[in-house]
Amino acid sequence: xxxxxxxxxxxxxxxxxxxxxxxxxxxxxxxxxxxxxxxxxxxxxxxxxxxxxxxxxxxxxxxxxxxxxxxxxxxxxxxxxxxxxxxxxxxxxxxxxxxxxxxxxxxxxxxxxxxxxxxxxxxxxxxxxxxxxxxxxxxxxxxxxxxxxxxxxxxxxxxxxxxxxxxxxxxxxxxxxxxxxxxxxxxxxxxxxxxxxxxxxxxxxxxxxxxxxxxxxxxxxxxxxxxxxxxxxxxxxxxxxxxxxxxxxxxxxxxxxxxxxxxxxxxxxxxxxxxx
Numbered sequence: 001x002x003x004x005x006x007x008x009x010x011x012x013x014x015x016x017x018x019x020x021x022x023x024x025x026x027x028x029x030x031x032x033x034x035x036x037x038x039x040x041x042x043x044x045x046x047x048x049x050x051x052x053x054x055x056x057x058x059x060x061x062x063x064x065x066x067x068x069x070x071x072x073x074x075x076x077x078x079x080x081x082x083x084x085x086x087x088x089x090x091x092x093x094x095x096x097x098x099x100x101x102x103x104x105x106x107x108x109x110x111x112x113x114x115x116x117x118x119x120x121x122x123x124x125x126x127x128x129x130x131x132x133x134x135x136x137x138x139x140x141x142x143x144x145x146x147x148x149x150x151x152x153x154x155x156x157x158x159x160x161x162x163x164x165x166x167x168x169x170x171x172x173x174x175x176x177x178x179x180x181x182x183x184x185x186x187x188x189x190x191x192x193x194x195x196x197x198x199x200x201x202x203x204x205x206x207x208x209x210x211x212x213x214x215x216x217x218x219x220x221x222x223x224x225x226x227x228x229x230x231x232x233x234x235x236x237x238x239x240x241x242x243x244x245x246x247x248x249x250x251x252x253x254x255x256x257x258x259x260x261x262x263x264x265x266x267x268x269x270x271x272x273x274x275x276x
Contacts, residue, residue: 001240003270004030004248006082006227007264009066013254016061020070022256024077031070031083032112032227032248035063039121042080048117056253064097071105080110082248083181083199083228086139086174087115087132088125092166095143097168107171112199112225113140114181133190134158140178147175149230152229179225183207187212197223197245203232211242231269240273 011265039058048054102109119129145152183204223245227260
């Protein structure tokens with residue numbers, strides 16, 4: 001099993017490039033950045049993590065700017081979105097951004113996608129929360145067409161374009177792996193329909209049982225990666241037995257002195273499992 005970290009790349013913490021370089025030097029396999037374009041000041045939608053939303057949620061760099069910095073600072077580390085809120089993005093522009101990072105990095109981009117939880121944030125981007133899952137599916141499939149076809153077309157209810165050219169194409173074929181985030185009741189259906197894998201959080205309900213369900217239902221190889229993994233050797237052993245490809249822990253946001261303490265706890269848990 002591989003190991004990685006997730007991080008909110010805030011403008012007042014260690015930069016995406018320096019962080020990525022340190023992670024590569026210390027043997028981590030992947031770095032995933034969170035995304036929020038903004039946080040509505042109304043705060044009507046409750047944060048699933050508790051009462052008070054951490055300030056890092058509205059202090060992050062743009063996702064693809066941060067990923068470009070991380071990819072440019074490294075040569076081996078996988079870089080990815082954990083997750084990209086695609087329902088708030090134009091699919092043609094986003095396809096270009098993902099393909100550009102994958103091409104420039106030599107094929108190290110991983111595209112985690114999700115629908116998000118903040119309904120006011122979605123609405124500010126013109127997205128109706130009631131139809132966000134259908135919109136998510138169409139945008140993913142439209143991007144896959146752009147990545148894999150020289151002259152791409154797509155016709156759906158929410159996304160439609162006829163005969164476009166878009167380059168560069170991704171270095172990975174047919175496209176960078178698309179991991180579907182979320183832990184809701186229908187998420188496995190979405191993974192099976194158009195994903196290359198599942199990207200749940202450790203605290204999502206019945207994660208281990210649902211990994212087994214996904215494996216049983218799949219007619220092709222699908223990777224499972226898990227975010228929000230605690231630095232607990234017993235949890236890592238459970239995930240490895242379940243066939244998880246990569247476990248990743250969220251690092252605290254801040255200067256390197258703060259980030260390093262969290263990373264050391266993660267490294268200690270990994271070493272207890274691997275004997276490193």
